[in-house]
Amino acid sequence: MDLERSPLAEPFPEMPPIAGVTVRVARARYKDWDRTDLTFVELDDGTAIAGVFTKNVCCSSEVEIGRENVRQGRARAIVVNAGNSNAFTGYRGREAVEQVSEQVAAQLACPKSEVFVSSTGVIGVPLPKDRARAGVEAALNASPCGWREATDTIGTTDTFAKAAHAAAMLGETRVEICGIIKGSGMIAPDMATMLGYIFTDARIAPSLLQEMLDRANAQTFSCITVDGDTSTSDTVLLAATGRAENPMIETWDDAGADALYAAIADVCRRLAHLVVRDGEGAQKFIEIAVAGATSDESARRIGLAIANSPLVKTAIAGEDANWGRVVMAVGKAGEPADRDRLSIGFGGVWAARQGQPVADYDEGPVAEHLKGRDIRVDVELGMGDGRATVWTCDLTHGYIAINADYRS
Amino acid sequence: MDLERSPLAEPFPEMPPIAGVTVRVARARYKDWDRTDLTFVELDDGTAIAGVFTKNVCCSSEVEIGRENVRQGRARAIVVNAGNSNAFTGYRGREAVEQVSEQVAAQLACPKSEVFVSSTGVIGVPLPKDRARAGVEAALNASPCGWREATDTIGTTDTFAKAAHAAAMLGETRVEICGIIKGSGMIAPDMATMLGYIFTDARIAPSLLQEMLDRANAQTFSCITVDGDTSTSDTVLLAATGRAENPMIETWDDAGADALYAAIADVCRRLAHLVVRDGEGAQKFIEIAVAGATSDESARRIGLAIANSPLVKTAIAGEDANWGRVVMAVGKAGEPADRDRLSIGFGGVWAARQGQPVADYDEGPVAEHLKGRDIRVDVELGMGDGRATVWTCDLTHGYIAINADYRS
Numbered sequence: 001m002d003l004e005r006s007p008l009a010e011p012f013p014e015m016p017p018i019a020g021v022t023v024r025v026a027r028a029r030y031k032d033w034d035r036t037d038l039t040f041v042e043l044d045d046g047t048a049i050a051g052v053f054t055k056n057v058c059c060s061s062e063v064e065i066g067r068e069n070v071r072q073g074r075a076r077a078i079v080v081n082a083g084n085s086n087a088f089t090g091y092r093g094r095e096a097v098e099q100v101s102e103q104v105a106a107q108l109a110c111p112k113s114e115v116f117v118s119s120t121g122v123i124g125v126p127l128p129k130d131r132a133r134a135g136v137e138a139a140l141n142a143s144p145c146g147w148r149e150a151t152d153t154i155g156t157t158d159t160f161a162k163a164a165h166a167a168a169m170l171g172e173t174r175v176e177i178c179g180i181i182k183g184s185g186m187i188a189p190d191m192a193t194m195l196g197y198i199f200t201d202a203r204i205a206p207s208l209l210q211e212m213l214d215r216a217n218a219q220t221f222s223c224i225t226v227d228g229d230t231s232t233s234d235t236v237l238l239a240a241t242g243r244a245e246n247p248m249i250e251t252w253d254d255a256g257a258d259a260l261y262a263a264i265a266d267v268c269r270r271l272a273h274l275v276v277r278d279g280e281g282a283q284k285f286i287e288i289a290v291a292g293a294t295s296d297e298s299a300r301r302i303g304l305a306i307a308n309s310p311l312v313k314t315a316i317a318g319e320d321a322n323w324g325r326v327v328m329a330v331g332k333a334g335e336p337a338d339r340d341r342l343s344i345g346f347g348g349v350w351a352a353r354q355g356q357p358v359a360d361y362d363e364g365p366v367a368e369h370l371k372g373r374d375i376r377v378d379v380e381l382g383m384g385d386g387r388a389t390v391w392t393c394d395l396t397h398g399y400i401a402i403n404a405d406y407r408s
Numbered sequence: 409m410d411l412e413r414s415p416l417a418e419p420f421p422e423m424p425p426i427a428g429v430t431v432r433v434a435r436a437r438y439k440d441w442d443r444t445d446l447t448f449v450e451l452d453d454g455t456a457i458a459g460v461f462t463k464n465v466c467c468s469s470e471v472e473i474g475r476e477n478v479r480q481g482r483a484r485a486i487v488v489n490a491g492n493s494n495a496f497t498g499y500r501g502r503e504a505v506e507q508v509s510e511q512v513a514a515q516l517a518c519p520k521s522e523v524f525v526s527s528t529g530v531i532g533v534p535l536p537k538d539r540a541r542a543g544v545e546a547a548l549n550a551s552p553c554g555w556r557e558a559t560d561t562i563g564t565t566d567t568f569a570k571a572a573h574a575a576a577m578l579g580e581t582r583v584e585i586c587g588i589i590k591g592s593g594m595i596a597p598d599m600a601t602m603l604g605y606i607f608t609d610a611r612i613a614p615s616l617l618q619e620m621l622d623r624a625n626a627q628t629f630s631c632i633t634v635d636g637d638t639s640t641s642d643t644v645l646l647a648a649t650g651r652a653e654n655p656m657i658e659t660w661d662d663a664g665a666d667a668l669y670a671a672i673a674d675v676c677r678r679l680a681h682l683v684v685r686d687g688e689g690a691q692k693f694i695e696i697a698v699a700g701a702t703s704d705e706s707a708r709r710i711g712l713a714i715a716n717s718p719l720v721k722t723a724i725a726g727e728d729a730n731w732g733r734v735v736m737a738v739g740k741a742g743e744p745a746d747r748d749r750l751s752i753g754f755g756g757v758w759a760a761r762q763g764q765p766v767a768d769y770d771e772g773p774v775a776e777h778l779k780g781r782d783i784r785v786d787v788e789l790g791m792g793d794g795r796a797t798v799w800t801c802d803l804t805h806g807y808i809a810i811n812a813d814y815r816s
Contacts (some may be wrong), residue, residue, distance in 0.1 A: 057761075058739030058747035088735055090748060090764040123732035124765045158446040227718040229733075230740040232747075288779075310718070310803075314811035324531035325637075327496055331466030334636040339466040340498060355466075356498040359531045396717075396812065400805050403722035 003402070006184075008393070009160035015178050016165065018199045020044035020241025024142040025153040028135025030121060030128070030344075036153040040079040040139035041197065042108070043163060047241045048202075049075035049116070050101050050210035052217045054234035059065060059096040060087040062117050065101075069113045075207025075239055076110040078197060079136065080154045082182075083121040084128070085193060087232050096127035103136050111387030118235050120156055120182065121194040131330045151180040154195055156183050164270035168202075168263035170256030173246040175202040177263050181271040182233075184278040184298055194221070196236040196271055202260050202322035203242035204249040211252075212261045213268075220268040223300060223390040226279040227399070228308035238264065260373040276391045281398025284316055286391065288377045293386030298335045302379065303390035304334035313395035319370040321363065323351040330379060341382030346370060348378070411810070414592075416685035416693050416781060416801070417568035423555040424573065428452035428649025432550040433561040436543025438491030438529060438536070440535075444561040446540075448547035449486040449605065455649045457483035457524070458618035460625045462642035468495040469502040470525050471641060473509075477521045480682045481614025484518040484646055486605060487544065489527040489535060490590075493601060495640050497534040504535035511544050517605040526643050528564055528590065528601040541643070559588040562603055566592050567686055572678035576610075576671035577665030579620050581654040583610040585671050589679040591642075592634075597679040602629070604644040604679055610668050611650035612657040617659075620669050621646045624723025628676040631708060631798040634687040634712045635807070636716035646672065684799045692724055694799065696785045701794030706743045710787065710799035713741035721803035731759040731772065738787060749790030754778060756786070 021043060025036040043049075051070040052061045079100055086093045097117050105112035119127055151161040163180045182192030204212075213236070221236060249257050277285055288306050293299035306312055309329040315322035323344040330337050340355040347369025350358050370376065375394075433444040451457075459478040461471045487508055494501045505525050506588070512780075515518035527535055544760060559569040571588045591602030596637060657665050685693055696714050701707035714720055717737040723730035731752040738745050748763040756778025758766050777783065783802075 055738035056736065057745050058735050058750065088732060088747065088760065088765070090762070123735075124760070207748065229717050229719045229736060232736055232739055295461050309637050309639045310807070311811060314808060317808070318812035320812075324496060327466050327531075328464065328637060328640055330462035331640055337465050339496065342466065352532070354498070355496050357496070378460055394812075395808065397805055398724070399718070400722055400803065400808055403719060404726035404728075404802075405802065 003157060003159045006278045006282060008282055010274060010277065012148055012161050013163055013165050014368050015163055016176050018176055018178055018241065019201045019243035020047060021199045023143050023150045023294060024139045025144055025145055026135050026138035027195055028081065028131045030081060030131060033083070034289060036149070037082040038135040038139055038222055039053045039080040039150050039153045040136065043075050043077060043239055044241045044243060044373045045076065045149050047075050047239050048204055048206040049205065050213040050238045052213055052221070052236050053233055056230045056232045060085060060119065061097050062086060062130055063235060065097055066116050066235060069116060071379060073112055074114050075116055076108050076114040078116045078237060079102045079104060080195060081119040081132065082154055082156050084119055085121045085123050085233055086119040086127040087123045089124065089126040092126040096129050096132060098137060099129050099289045100132050103133060107140055116237060118195050118233065120195055120233055147178060147180060154180065155182045158182050159208040162271060162274035162278065166263040166266045168259040170246040170259055171203065173244050175244045175246060175260065177202055177267045179267040179271050183275045183282060193231040193233040194275055198236070198238045198264065198267055200240045201244040202240050202249070203244060203246050204240045204260065208250060208252070208257070209238060212264050215218050216265040216268040219265065220272040223303070223388065224272045224276050225304055225307045225390070225392050226276065248406050273391060276393050279393035280402045281396040282393030283396050284373055284375050284394040286316055286375045286377065286393060287389060288379065288392070289389045290379045290381070290382035291387040292383055294336045294384040295386040296388055299388035300390065302330055302333045302335050302337070303331050303388050306377065306379065307390050307392035310395055313392065316370065316375055317394035317396045321346045321366045321370055326377065326379065337381055338383065341352045343380040345378035347376050411565060411567045413567045414686045414690060416690055418682060418685065420556055420569050421571055423571055424584050425649035426584055426586055427609045428455060429607045430523055430552050431558045432547045433553055433557050434543050434546035434550055436489065438539060441491070444557070445490040446543040446547055447488040447558050448544065451483050451485060451647055452649045453484065453747045455483050455647050456481055456612055456614040458614065458621040458646045460621055460629070460644050464638045464640045466640050468493060468641045469505050470494060470527050471643060473505055474524050474643060477524060480521055480643045482522050483524055484516050484522040486524045486645060487512060489531040489540065490562055490564050492527055492533060492535050493529045493531050493641055494527040494535040495531045497532065500534040504537050504540060507537050508540050510546060511541060512759060515548055524645060526603050526641065527605055528641055545679050555586060557586060557653065563590045566590050569592060570679060570682035570686065571629050572675045574671040574674045575638070576667040578667055579611065579656040581652050582609055583652045583654060583668065585675045587675040587679050590681060591683045592688060601639040601641040602683055603771045605669060606646045606672065606675055608648045609652040610648050610657070611652060612648045613656050614667065616658060616665070617646060617648050620672055623767070624673040624676040628671065628680040631711070631796065632680045632684050633712055633715045633800050634684065681799060684801050686811045687801035689804040690801030691804050692781055692783050692802040694724055694783045694785065694801060695797060696787065696800070697797045698763065698787045698789070699795040700789035700791055702744045702792040703794040704796055707794040707796035708798065710738055710741045710743050710745070713737050713799050714785065714787065715800035716751065718803055721800065724778065724783055725802035725804045729754045729759055729774045729778055732783065734787065735739045744791055745789055746791065751788040753786035755784050
């Protein structure tokens, strides 16, 4: 099935190399296709690593092992397989991951816990060990490539290549942050896997790097949804090579910590938005800002209840300012809310205030706003100071076409 | 928008009258239409009432008042307005409900707390008091009608009339249970309101009647979902007139209690199934049986996570035995599960056992099963004795057409 490029796609950005990061790609032929499908990222000795992983309890072996390995805080390599997710493959799947780790560890003379493996694609079929072995071998011997090739190689059903770059000044030292990501929802028989890899040349302690990723994740990747379904393989890794040689950052109080975090969070947010912009069948990018909740977490949950409501998503697809559906979604979120204090707006115009339609509501500008590609929904709960912003896309015939009409 | 009759529709059943229940309908003209839209049910003095209501915290005034009134356990009348849900209308909406209650209470010389009002239809517009007053007046003067007329009158976007009947023997006394229901999802700008009314001539104490409805509800109406969205007006009322004159049933240990409960639960289950069968765009009725969970409630939550997964629903729409999507939905439910103990089947054939594809899996009978209208999904968690069955429909282009393409 050939998917059309998302109408919400963005061009591939300028992405500088990151000192201490070498990327190579190879053809493992995990599927019967003529494209690179194995990405091998070599990281300089001493690179700090942080990771966040799917909360789906039926996660893949890659996620189980990666979650374990990330605790020791160092990485020498990342291998990404595209075309086979190796999920629901029992002990044979686990063996395949171990084989890849051992092969790379032997080559780099590092502990195998410093090799991180991700896989995305067909489920229920163990990653073929022979193809993985030959693919890794080919990658080890390949010439280094650029970010664009790597992004294309980790992709599966993506309709455009997704990457983001930011820089930060840590005192007098400039550091770079480059991130690539894949994910667009799920297509039979693949999983909706979101795999993201972010690299920086900043020097930072692994424990603080993990705190930064956790904090950024909470406001970015954890605030997006396409259809509310969660892949069993979702992974975001953040690697810091230290090659910029800034003074070591160990705590939030150290000079440069805030600037580095801001740039990392910026890259995470832009990558997260790109995934939504490639949501299956997406025609509109929707930002939902919730304020006045009893806490930030409550605001996030309410935002996601709205973002996951098929009735809200179809209303926006139909360019219908249906604030009643937003009220319904707020009410079903299971969070504190009061119908009679609730206000709902579209594109900066309040349609309902304090649980009632606005008396002199002018639908003109709202109707115009809803015809656009970028939609803004405001929700004011009037309960407290909690706030959150979440992002999603609309639910269209395209989603059904991709997920129901297409057969594996 | 004219909706086609659901391909999953069932014929209207034979429904006997219930002694002590008199039904009348009238034209209140809540919308610019030529149909009856106000249903007035008069109940004999001493009728016991029980009710369950939406958990949506942004509920309508009708729900707030009904939830309060049901505590005193007696009802003399039920009024159902179709065409205007009176939701999100603030104090003016509440005043309209009070007016209807007072008008009926004055006529029947009963406390207004014994009059129950429901409304379904357009949101954000207060129920017009003048039309409500004239409609109630017309209903009071109308000739009694049958169940079919009442069912048609409470309906809004339903594509077929939904009712169920059962009888029970309480010792030597035969009692009848008749239920009618409306609901099919939601259509802009209406809410997905499910309104159900069940009547019996059995004699039973209100407190036990409420326990029976709570118990039946937990296994029927609380186990169905069309799109996971919850109306702000959902209501099921159960009225028992006592005219069968069976020996009073006051506790679960009293003779006839079990038989009566079984018949009530049977009617609830059949009504619940009919709502799913009229799910927006539904082409297939899906039963999901979850066993081996750590508790029944955990099984129900897992079942609903599967039933609400757009990826599972679209896979079944596409007649694709995509067990990986079912595993994914189990994993995201937030309930105890273990990928490597999980088994998934379709139509009685296991596709995956203990987290891996079945070695000699024969897709033939499964593919045949998925071509049918009634789909069965089995999930065995291998964790404990908890079990639940939930029901849903598939997610099709029809759902998008109804909810996005149609504009209010």
